[in-house]
Amino acid sequence: MKPAPFEYHAPETVPDVVGLLAEYGDEAKPLAGGQSLVPMLALRLTRFEHLVDLNRVPALSGVERRDDTLVVGAMTRQATIERGAQAQAVPLLGLAAPLIGHVQIRNRGTLGGSVAHADPAAEMPAVALALDAELEVASPAGTRMLASADFFVGNWTTVLGDDELLTALHFPVWSGRCGFAVDEVARRHGDFALTGVACGVELDANDTVSRVVIALFGMGSTPLRARAAEEALVGRRPDADTLDEIGRLAVADLDPPEDIHASARYRSVVGAHVVTRGLTRAVQEART
Amino acid sequence: MSTLPIAMTVNGEPRRGQVEARKTLADFLREDCVLTGTHLGCEHGVCGACTVIVDGAAVRSCLMFAVQADGADLTTVEGLAEPGQLSPVQEAFREEHGLQCGFCTPGFVVSVHAFLAQNPTPSRDEIRDALAGNLCRCTGYQGIIRAVERAAASMAG
Known part of the structure; x- marks a missing residue:
């Protein structure tokens, strides 16, 4: 058995869950799907005295x-x-x-x-x-x-x-002429992304961008909204040159992490392309 | 260390146990049920060797605690065919050289069973995607992909 010992709780209601969390404070951790928490427990990167299993709480699904x-x-x-x-x-x-x-x-x-x-x-x-x-x-x-x-x-x-x-x-829920894309670069399919984007675009009747959201992942210590790039795209026609510019703008002020898999510079350069690629797909979908 | 009583159905048979909360489902199957066909490679959710079917869904049994499977209906590699028989998937793995050392094979076979139950006529791309969560260090995967195609064809009749 690899994880350190813990006491297991399997409450069936949300009030019971939060009651247990309140009772045990930072010694307790909710156990959801366990696909990140259980490996961390197995590797002893973390340990808790109490695990509160959420899988028997029907109201949460x-x-x-x-x-x-x-x-x-x-x-x-x-x-x-x-x-x-x-x-x-x-x-x-x-x-x-x-x-x-x-x-x-x-x-x-x-x-x-x-x-x-x-x-x-x-x-x-x-x-x-x-x-x-x-x-x-x-x-x-x-x-x-x-x-x-x-x-x-x-x-x-x-x-x-x-x-x-x-x-x-x-x-x-968005309505109107809108399109969405998630794009990322990862070492292998299913790995955590080195850099990625989740974006949405809405076009008006003239094919001008009326609304756009751009969120980056793998580019900082939290997911990040590229708000300057969003503001720069609203009101413009999303042609290829414009989306190239928006991609570069989206990563311009970032300080991406550096690790064994990718340098910060790599993440910036590739991240800009990923944003452009994601926006291009979202725009295509909005037009159809 | 305190233990908890659990009961579940494994390959159609009722199983009971008394386990520490930290015991994974994989360890319960191997040590308590003596169903050692479920293999443990990495024990942290990367390799897929420990894949079993829990209530119809293929999952990694090293990333579930046995207590979480209390009341569940499980199928392991031992339950895919009658004793002494091979399932169509197992037969296809043999025919197509879908294994060499065999350590990863139970995880592949169980994953493929669950996959073909949901998608009986997969494309090659869909097969590759479905196999992405299982690692094999011997075969180079080509024989495994052919095995899935053969199994799908033979199950279609």
């Missing part, structure tokens, strides 16, 4: 359309998002899901687990940030809504308190 919002329970499996019809209302979810690990990982891995784990090179945190998803968080004190832009603090770190649980993500 499911996809529901509420007017212009898609509400996705935090324990909804990535495979469910990939294959399910309901999640198609938010195309970025279905575009990002197949890029996460492998099918055996996505059969267990969850949307909320990925976002709360906050790996800076992961796809789903960037999707949440790109779409300004509202994050529903429960604690013994009640429920609060957090903006994605306020959620990510740093590598694997969020604003969630010890007694708080991410329970659902609320995604705005």
Whole structure:
């Protein structure tokens, strides 16, 4: 047995989960799909006295359309998002899901687990940030809504308190002439991205960009919105030269990480192309 | 160290155990059920050798704790065919040289069973994508891909 010993809890309701989290504080960790947490426990990169398993809490799973919002329970499996019809209302979810690990990982891995784990090179945190998803968080004190832009603090770190649980993500549903893309460069399919982008574009009747969102991953300690590049693209026709310029602008002020897999310079150069490629695909889709 | 009682169905048979919470499902299958066909390579979710089917979905049994499978319905490589028989997938792996040392093979075979159950007529690209979560250091994968194609064809009848 590789992980250090822990006490196992399998509550069936959200109040029971947050009650346990409050009781044990930083000695407790919620166990979602376990596809990141269990390896970290096995390698003893981390250890907790208590694991609170979320897999027996039915209220945390499911996809529901509420007017212009898609509400996705935090324990909804990535495979469910990939294959399910309901999640198609938010195309970025279905575009990002197949890029996460492998099918055996996505059969267990969850949307909320990925976002709360906050790996800076992961796809789903960037999707949440790109779409300004509202994050529903429960604690013994009640429920609060957090903006994605306020959620990510740093590598694997969020604003969630010890007694708080991410329970659902609320995604705005775009309408009109819009297109989306997730693009990334990874060493192998299923690996964490060296650099990647989740983006969405809306065109008006004149083929001018009326709305655009660009979120980068693998380019800093959190997913990052390229707001200057977004502002520069609104009101313009997205021809090839313009999208080249926007790609360069999106990475211009970044300080990407440097590691054995890629230098910071590599991430910047390739990241600019990935943004251009993603936007090009999103624009093509919006035009059709 | 305290232990917890668990009960599940493995290859159609009820199994009970008393396990430490930190015991992975893979270790429970191998040590408590003595179903050693499920192999452990990396034990942190990379290699896919420990793939089993839990409630219809292929998962890595090294990334689940046995207590999490309490009440679940599992299929391991031992449950894919009658004793002494080969399933169409196993038969195809033999015919197409889809294995050499055989260590990774149970994970591949289980993954392919789950894959073909969902997608009985896959394209070569879909096969490659489905196999991406299993590592093989001997074959170079070409024989495995052919084996999946042969298995799909033979199962289609």
